[in-house]
Amino acid sequence: MSFDEFYYLTPRSFFNAVNGQRKKEDVYSKERWIMTREIMFSAMKPYLPEGTEKTDILVFQWEQKQLQKDKEIKALTLVEDIEKMNAFWERQDAVKKS
Known part of the structure; x- marks a missing residue:
């Protein structure tokens, strides 16, 4: 300038x-x-x-927030997957019992 x-x-x-x-x-x-x-x-x-x-x-300071968000999303996805598997197997058990 x-x-x-x-x-x-x-x-x-x-x-x-x-x-x-x-x-x-x-x-x-x-x-x-x-x-x-x-x-x-x-x-x-x-x-x-x-x-x-x-x-x-x-890990750089400016990356820490993004990495934390990625871990949280991964954990939520894992919990959702487990819930879906449990629901699937409960339906399978109900079909076998009837």
């Missing part, structure tokens, strides 16, 4: 520009951290047990 551009900005447009630049730098930083994790995971992969995922090695 040039000196003249700075003086033509209103306070609101200046803060918008600053916030946009911060978001851009944040995204760039996250991309670099993700690339670092990829390299680290690739180097460690031959020595890790089967089924190990990248998030098992290193």
Whole structure:
């Protein structure tokens, strides 16, 4: 931003520009951290047990909420599946008894 551009900005447009630049730098930083994790995971992969995922090695702060939601959804799906299986087998038992 040039000196003249700075003086033509209103306070609101200046803060918008600053916030946009911060978001851009944040995204760039996250991309670099993700690339670092990829390299680290690739180097460690031959020595890790089967089924190990990248998030098992290193979880970033911005990923924790999403991982928690995924675990909750997985748990709810598992409970629903168990309920469906129980209902199915109860129907099968009722058919056998009659």
